[in-house]
Amino acid sequence: MMAQATTAHVLKGGRVVDPRAGRDGHFDIRIENGLVAAIGKNLPLDEARVVDVPADFVITPGLIDMHVHLREPGQEHKETIATGTWSAVVGGFTGVACMPNTDPVNDSASVTQFILKRAADAGFARVYPIGAVSLGSMGDQMTEMGDLRAAGCVAFTDDGKPVATALLMRRALEYAGMFDVPIIEHCEDPSLKGDGVAHEGAVAALLGLRGIPGVAESIMAERDISLAELTGGRIHVAHMSARQTMRAVRDGKSRGVRVTCEVAPHHFTLTDEALREGAGYNTNLKMNPPLREEADRLAMIEGLRDGSVDIISTDHAPHHADEKALEFDRAPFGIVGLETCVPLCLDRLVHAGVISLSRFVELLSSNPASLLKILGGTISVGAPADLTVLAPDAPVTIRTATLVSKSKNSPFDGWSLRGATAATIVGGRVLYANPAVTDAARFVIT
Amino acid sequence: MTVATRLRSRHLLGIADLDPGEIELILDTAVAMKEIGTRTIKKVPALRGRTVVNLFFEASTRTRLSFELAEKRLSADTMGITTAGSSVTKGETLADTARTLEAMSPDLIVIRHAASGSPHLLSTICKAGIVNAGDGTHEHPTQALLDALTMRERKGRLAGLKVAIVGDLLHSRVLRSNVLLLTRMGAEVRACGPATLIPLGLKALGVHVTTSIDEAVKDADVVMMLRVQHERMYGLFLPSLREYFNLFGLTPARLAHAASDVIVMHPGPMNRGVEIDSAVADGPWSVILDQVANGVAVRMAVLYLLAGEELT
Numbered sequence: 001m002m003a004q005a006t007t008a009h010v011l012k013g014g015r016v017v018d019p020r021a022g023r024d025g026h027f028d029i030r031i032e033n034g035l036v037a038a039i040g041k042n043l044p045l046d047e048a049r050v051v052d053v054p055a056d057f058v059i060t061p062g063l064i065d066m067h068v069h070l071r072e073p074g075q076e077h078k079e080t081i082a083t084g085t086w087s088a089v090v091g092g093f094t095g096v097a098c099m100p101n102t103d104p105v106n107d108s109a110s111v112t113q114f115i116l117k118r119a120a121d122a123g124f125a126r127v128y129p130i131g132a133v134s135l136g137s138m139g140d141q142m143t144e145m146g147d148l149r150a151a152g153c154v155a156f157t158d159d160g161k162p163v164a165t166a167l168l169m170r171r172a173l174e175y176a177g178m179f180d181v182p183i184i185e186h187c188e189d190p191s192l193k194g195d196g197v198a199h200e201g202a203v204a205a206l207l208g209l210r211g212i213p214g215v216a217e218s219i220m221a222e223r224d225i226s227l228a229e230l231t232g233g234r235i236h237v238a239h240m241s242a243r244q245t246m247r248a249v250r251d252g253k254s255r256g257v258r259v260t261c262e263v264a265p266h267h268f269t270l271t272d273e274a275l276r277e278g279a280g281y282n283t284n285l286k287m288n289p290p291l292r293e294e295a296d297r298l299a300m301i302e303g304l305r306d307g308s309v310d311i312i313s314t315d316h317a318p319h320h321a322d323e324k325a326l327e328f329d330r331a332p333f334g335i336v337g338l339e340t341c342v343p344l345c346l347d348r349l350v351h352a353g354v355i356s357l358s359r360f361v362e363l364l365s366s367n368p369a370s371l372l373k374i375l376g377g378t379i380s381v382g383a384p385a386d387l388t389v390l391a392p393d394a395p396v397t398i399r400t401a402t403l404v405s406k407s408k409n410s411p412f413d414g415w416s417l418r419g420a421t422a423a424t425i426v427g428g429r430v431l432y433a434n435p436a437v438t439d440a441a442r443f444v445i446t
Numbered sequence: 447m448t449v450a451t452r453l454r455s456r457h458l459l460g461i462a463d464l465d466p467g468e469i470e471l472i473l474d475t476a477v478a479m480k481e482i483g484t485r486t487i488k489k490v491p492a493l494r495g496r497t498v499v500n501l502f503f504e505a506s507t508r509t510r511l512s513f514e515l516a517e518k519r520l521s522a523d524t525m526g527i528t529t530a531g532s533s534v535t536k537g538e539t540l541a542d543t544a545r546t547l548e549a550m551s552p553d554l555i556v557i558r559h560a561a562s563g564s565p566h567l568l569s570t571i572c573k574a575g576i577v578n579a580g581d582g583t584h585e586h587p588t589q590a591l592l593d594a595l596t597m598r599e600r601k602g603r604l605a606g607l608k609v610a611i612v613g614d615l616l617h618s619r620v621l622r623s624n625v626l627l628l629t630r631m632g633a634e635v636r637a638c639g640p641a642t643l644i645p646l647g648l649k650a651l652g653v654h655v656t657t658s659i660d661e662a663v664k665d666a667d668v669v670m671m672l673r674v675q676h677e678r679m680y681g682l683f684l685p686s687l688r689e690y691f692n693l694f695g696l697t698p699a700r701l702a703h704a705a706s707d708v709i710v711m712h713p714g715p716m717n718r719g720v721e722i723d724s725a726v727a728d729g730p731w732s733v734i735l736d737q738v739a740n741g742v743a744v745r746m747a748v749l750y751l752l753a754g755e756e757l758t
Contacts, residue, residue, distance in 0.1 A: 194681070202646065205648060206622070206651070208563075208582050209562050211646065281567065328561060
């Protein structure tokens, strides 16, 4: 188990943003035995060690990334549970939900238990395993969801591919509904995707890359939303990228379907135009779903602004440099995202005036916690002290070489942004204080 | 148009990187190179002591032979690598193959590869100049240049020419390079093919797109037919080649609506009876064999301009 701090600490005077608790202002937070002991103005300091939080720092409930590929078991050359959860902590995340497309697939309680054991041994971010919908994610036979749920799975998905048939999706929604957990869907019509490698549009046409149309995503989302409506189950649309999908999700929500959706930072910061930059064909711009065109990017921004998008998740997908150093057609899909998410969201959404800090916390903490019914999402007395400290104005220049993830496959190398993670606190322990942020060292309290 | 005296890049990755002046320069240089092919001794020392590697990862007869002949006529030392005889079949990556070749200090690497962007990948690894001899469904710049040379020879100009390009537009690198070159040089391009084989975004390149071959061919100065591959039926692109010929095949009757001095081109290899009627392919309009001859001249010009630059 994670060692817990035994002395009391008071984080004094930071701006606390916790929309679920209705809190946005300067408060003190007292941490004792790893738990939040008190929160309020001018808390008594008695014996506690005090961290004077710089006034421009923001303390939020610990950020949660509900779409991460930790790659272990089976692909430890890309990432391990230890390196992935450390990357999460450095990125400001206190918890991650990990996708089941490992080798073997997380389709049995023994794999789930292995993941949780490795996560506990590492002692970094909390890990919430997501189980497979079907055995081996092959689309034939449903997994023992009751057993997986009991072992700790918080949702089910065949991510990497869509749930193979409408019938299986229907049954999964019905069956998972018994445990009140969502089905997370990688929305993609396989026949429309074909062997596509980039968004189907003007850029792919010019570069001679086989296209994946936006409707490959929305058609599958529409199927699943209809099935969620039929069954009353909960469907969550993963890594939404196409404007047509945004429309489908909005329609579903407006008629009361239990549908939610997430967007990854690369889909609201980049478009397929980036594929033409430099020598072109940068394989760190290859992911699935692909970078789409400006109208799609703007639709994601609009959804984030108006509340239609529920969650921001990274789809952290580490790949070894050797695997990415191939022809564009042959390189695997995916980019790492844990360590670039906070600066991208603060700079491109909060500072750009798209969303407030409060909405930022909803998208990255409260909403994923609610959706998965897991710890956190708010700062409450008696609960483990999982906190993220942000330095919203700190300048950041992303250097992929310095990422702590085992893989460096990010297209954001060299990007200068405003807004950083200052510190990450899990169970009352300060696991990370960002050496590049002035005064973040104040959080090092041992 | 500014007169170019050299190419700005040390690579030829695609027509997309060339400006009109550079295109003219290559074509003018090709005219001079063509004269060499008429001599008894068809060889000049322009690339003597230079090493050119021909890296062909995809089956090719005419392009590979054309490059080899061009290199030999310029006195370059050449090596040819095809996938069957290389480490690629042993699992070596393209990047490692490139690094291995790089260690042998070639001056130019000519690459044909099934994946779009492969020459671009090489250009980030190698010091050698990279010549794209066809990458996936992206570009085939020397083909477009030899087509342009052929049109210019026959018509005396490129600007204002009405050029119909008919066939599988989606999978054709010849189309992309030709569209980029011809629109850049002021020609009017009509692209025609079945709706299933028209890429999104083609119109944005300044091309008139149609599914009617009669509309495309009407008053055309040049009709360029693209190859339609048999396997396209399996991707649900076409119901049958028979139907393709009925709707899109170039016949003498259809050609009658073109300009009276129309020329017919084809990058080869042809599928007679699929995209082109033999009566057209072998008829008086056909300049298909001129294209082959011009291919050698254009490739000599490109190789010379890229690697012969520092010669004194």
